[in-house]
Amino acid sequence: MNSIPNDLAVPRMNVPAVHGADDDCIELRRLHRFFGKTKAVTDISFTVRRGHVFGYIGPNGAGKTTSMRILATLDLPSYGDAFVDGFSVVNDPELVRRRLGFMPDSFGTYRDVNCKEYLDFFARAYGLVGRERTKRLDWVLNFTGTEGMAEKPIRGLSKGMKQRVCLGRALIHDPAVMILDEPAAGLDPRARIQLRKMIRELADRGKTVLISSHILTELAEMCDSVGIIEQGKLLATGSVEQIQHQRETHRELKIRVLQNTEAAGESLRSIETVSNLVVDGELLKFEFAGNIDAQAGLVAHLVNDGYAVAEVESHKKSLEDVFLQVTEGLVQ
Ligand SMILES: Nc1ncnc2c1ncn2[C@@H]1O[C@H](COP(=O)(O)OP(=O)(O)OP(=O)(O)O)[C@@H](O)[C@H]1O
Numbered sequence: 001m002n003s004i005p006n007d008l009a010v011p012r013m014n015v016p017a018v019h020g021a022d023d024d025c026i027e028l029r030r031l032h033r034f035f036g037k038t039k040a041v042t043d044i045s046f047t048v049r050r051g052h053v054f055g056y057i058g059p060n061g062a063g064k065t066t067s068m069r070i071l072a073t074l075d076l077p078s079y080g081d082a083f084v085d086g087f088s089v090v091n092d093p094e095l096v097r098r099r100l101g102f103m104p105d106s107f108g109t110y111r112d113v114n115c116k117e118y119l120d121f122f123a124r125a126y127g128l129v130g131r132e133r134t135k136r137l138d139w140v141l142n143f144t145g146t147e148g149m150a151e152k153p154i155r156g157l158s159k160g161m162k163q164r165v166c167l168g169r170a171l172i173h174d175p176a177v178m179i180l181d182e183p184a185a186g187l188d189p190r191a192r193i194q195l196r197k198m199i200r201e202l203a204d205r206g207k208t209v210l211i212s213s214h215i216l217t218e219l220a221e222m223c224d225s226v227g228i229i230e231q232g233k234l235l236a237t238g239s240v241e242q243i244q245h246q247r248e249t250h251r252e253l254k255i256r257v258l259q260n261t262e263a264a265g266e267s268l269r270s271i272e273t274v275s276n277l278v279v280d281g282e283l284l285k286f287e288f289a290g291n292i293d294a295q296a297g298l299v300a301h302l303v304n305d306g307y308a309v310a311e312v313e314s315h316k317k318s319l320e321d322v323f324l325q326v327t328e329g330l331v332q
Pocket residue numbers: 035038039040058059060061062063064065066067214332
């Protein structure tokens with residue numbers, strides 16, 4: 001499992017902590033992973049608090065799977081370290097594995113195995129025995145809503161059901177931390193909602209969840225915080241609101257001025273935060289690089305100069321626009 005990459009370029013040990021609080025359950029500390037000349041992950045650091053859901057968001061090839069595989073002890077960093085419940089993936093991979101459930105982005109093929117046999121296999125692999133194993137299996141089948149499928153062969157299940165069984169496999173040893181690599185990919189809207197509910201419930205039960213996706217809006221509702229990654233670099237972290245607020249400095253404004261609209265436009269053109277202004281009948285349309293207080297100041301400026309401001313329409317950026325603004329769509 002934990003094969004050491006043969007292209008480790010720089011030492012990994014004893015990386016000084018850059019964050020760290022007692023209730024941080026996942027920490028990436030200056031994580032790097034290079035594949036030859038490809039810098040899949042470059043100097044990524046963040047922490048996830050116990051019981052929180054962290055959304056790891058980025059376009060294809062951003063480095064999400066690479067970092068998640070390192071957390072799951074399936075790969076090693078070229079430099080830096082990652083910690084699960086305080087244990088290093090480099091120095092204590094066995095202890096990390098006991099505390100972590102990993103749901104990969106592909107299920108694999110299992111011929112002639114039914115759901116219960118599949119989950120039972122992993123329960124045994126984690127050393128669960130006797131009544132403890134039976135109880136855990138029943139709990140997982142119940143939680144993931146797969147009891148009705150228990151005796152059915154996995155290969156005949158729908159994508160949604162396979163994802164549930166895969167989540168069950170990651171949960172079978174009752175780990176503190178769940179790493180879910182694009183679990184919603186290929187699911188229909190109903191299955192996505194059900195998956196979202198399950199993940200939220202896991203966090204409410206105290207599990208810490210790191211979940212990846214290409215799409216910010218898909219995760220926004222269920223995540224306590226998110227990290228946006230592109231070309232191996234972490235571009236932004238924080239709550240969705242914080243990231244949205246930080247990036248919301250550009251808004252599109254439309255102001256209706258009843259008379260002397262051209263002159264009002266001229267007066268706005270001299271303001272540094274106003275750009276691309278056009279006059280369209282009574283409407284002034286422009287981009288404004290300022291927050292809501294600055295917007296109020298702009299309107300007051302027009303009114304003080306004697307212009308009859310009748311309407312103000314402001315278009316904030318949608319989450320999707322914010323995401324597109326943060327990432328440039330660079331794929332490596
Ligand atoms: N084993 C490997 N050998 C060589 N290059 C690799 C390997 N694994 C990943 N890469 C490269 O590292 C970069 C990051 O890939 P990664 O799979 O981590 O991205 P991702 O964000 O998970 O993308 P996706 O959303 O498409 O799954 C890509 O350029 C990829 O081609």
